[in-house]
Amino acid sequence: MIETVATTPYSDQKPGTSGLRKKVRVFQQPHYAENFIQSVFDVVEGKAGATLVIGGDGRFLNREVIGKAIRMAAANGFARVVVGQGGILSTPAASNLVRRRGAIGGLILSASHNPGGPDEDFGIKYNIANGGPAPEAITDAIFRRTTTLDNYRIAAAPDVDIDTLGTSEVAGMTVEVIDPVADYADLMERLFDFPAIRAAGLSMAFDAMSAVTGPYAVEIFERRLGFAPGTVRNAVPLEDFGGHHPDPNLVHARALYDAMMAPDAPDFGAASDGDGDRNLIIGRGIFITPSDSLAMLAANAQLAPGYAVGLRGIARSMPTSAAADRVAAALGIPAFETPTGWKFFGNLLDAGMATICGEESAGTGSDHVREKDGLWAVLLWLNILAATGRSVAEIAREHWTRFGRNYYARHDYEGVDSAAADALMRDLRAALDTLPGRGFGALTVVEADDFAYRDPTDASVSAHQGVRVLFEGGSRVVFRLSGTGTSGATLRVYLERYEPPVGDLAAETGAMLADLVAAADAIAGITRHTGRTAPDVIT
Structure with a gap:
């Protein structure tokens, strides 16, 4: 049975650069989340019979809103919802899933690097069929719809068990609960030289910050690449991120930084954020800024199998340093300067004009998905270290000596x-x-x-x-x-x-x-x- 529920508009549902983000208490207002989700569905064209991906970073309110979103998708004509087990999907993994399944889009429930918990932050972002964030034309249309909405549609059915792998049905719509890690880990194994990384004998510390990348990092680093158990710190996603602020910078990842500056530091240190799209890179005794990381990755990307044919272009956000521009000039490829927000890279990637993109706010990625990707950046660094036999500090010094x-x-x-x-x-x-x-x-x-x-x-x-x-x-x-x-x-x-x-x-x-x-x-x-x-x- 489909219910039509009367509602009144909220005036504060304008999406920002990464969807709608508010305090949990705001989202807990009557019909608040439902209003925004219905507005998204009203703007999406071609949803009848389509597949929708739903997942999030596991923060407080994640499971509750996923339950509502599934029942609303059933009431709005979708044929299938694909959801990560336990409601978990990192943002880059969700982007990959949208693309691999030919979905019309996806709802990602996250406030990225913002704190989580009952008194903290929550968010909802809509990604389009290319796997990337909705462009401004769509987010503007969603906002306009939120200002006039007077009802939403939802299936009168119990919440789906999202902890058990397999399929079920809600009001005639198929709900498929999948392993959230496997498809993404398989993609990484195709892009990077896992045997070379395993053989390099590197040591590593990775801080998952009690956020979504924990299960991904354990599977990839400890199981598939053979790093020692415990290499991944704070590996279990928690609704409040264990009280951490899951932003991988030198303030909130201070323990990792201190460990990497110690005399007995491992070869390589890294961290990711709440939803898995940002990264922090630290070598033994040296921090690499996100701007420098983008440039150094682009300069050495051909060492990884997935990029052996070379790059078509490099894109950076305007506030990001011009270091990557000098790499593009040396490679004889275009350099693009865009506004802040990963959605601006999507058009360049779809048009085949750029291969690697980055933002100074710790976001780096490539054309493998349409989101920035924290673990991707970490793996490309590991591939470069393994292929060259050099340390992070040596890679940095050689880069600066060449490019300034x-x-x-x-x-x-x-x-x-x-x-x-x-x-x-x-x-x-x-x-x-x-x-x-x-x-x-x-x-x-x-x-x-x-x-x-x-x-x-x-x-x-x-x-x-x-x-x-x-x-x-x-x-x-x-x-x-x-x-x-x-x-x-x-x-x-x-x-x-x-x-x-x-x-x-x-x-x-x-x-x-x-x-x-x-x-x-x-x-x-x-x-x-x-x-x-x-x-x-x-x-």
Whole structure:
């Protein structure tokens, strides 16, 4: 039996760069999750008889909302739902599953790297048939539908047992519960040289942060690659991530960093985030920034079987350092600069214009799926280490000696009053025309703009994607507000200084960026607008 339930719209269901993210208490309001899911289904065309993938990162509320989503899919005409056992699917694994099964799309229940638990965060994201996040045209349509919705449809049936592998039926729709790890692990084994990695004798520490990649990492690293039991730390996904903040950066993965800086550190250290799409790379005694990691992976990707034919192009988000651009130039392939948000890479990947993509926010991936992929990045690093016999530090030094070094950091000011953050960006944009030619300490501004992107595949334009201030000599500062939080605003300030191969390639990053930090505050009035004298997180 199908029920039509009367409801009233919520005014705050506009998806951000990675779906709708709010506090759990917001999603627990009557009909809140159902309203958003119905709005997604109302916008999706061709759902009658189609397959839908559903899964999430295991955070609090995951199972409850999956039960509702399955029964709503049955009431909205889908023929089949494929769901990960226990409701678990990492974001890259979900993308792979959508593509492999020919699904019309997928619902990914996650707030990515945000904390989980009854008082923390939850999210719902819709991915389209290519396995990637819905583009702005679709998310805008979903939001418009949320503002007018007056009912949703749901099957009056018990929740499906999602802990038992196999198939069942809800209101005439097939529900298939699958092993969430197997298909993804098989894909990784096709892309990378597992025998070479096994034979290399490497030691490793991987922190799954009590999040979704635990089962994937145990299967791939410990079982298939033969790393010692216990290589994967915090391997069991927990609804509150064990109290961790599952963001793989040097603040929230401090224990891993400290272990990798110790005299007895393993050869390689890595971590992933809440839903498995981000990564942290640390060698013995050396942290590799996400921007450098993208460039180094691209420069050496041909060492892995899945990329032996070479790359078609490299894409990076605008705030990501230009290190990858220099690799593209050396390889004679295109380099693309896009707005922040993985969905902007999807068109380039689908058009065969790019092979490897990356964002400074610890997201790296390739055309194997249409999401960033934390374990993929870790495996490509392991493949490179195995193929070259070199350490992470040696790979980094050789790279900088060839291409030069982009000293780079991101300063996050979290939970800033939204009105204050908006005022800062508004004043900054109003001052753009006055900045060129002005000096800030030893730095002189040569250009300042509000970044806009014209997609080379469909000519769509995305404006107001972040303010860029460029200085003589190639240094720059970028300011933007993040769309991944659930309360207040996060101001992100990106700082970059390029040193050519003949420059100082082994200096401390903070010292090299000190003049840019001062210039950023003077230009944007960060302290004046926010009251903050220092960032909450530096990555």
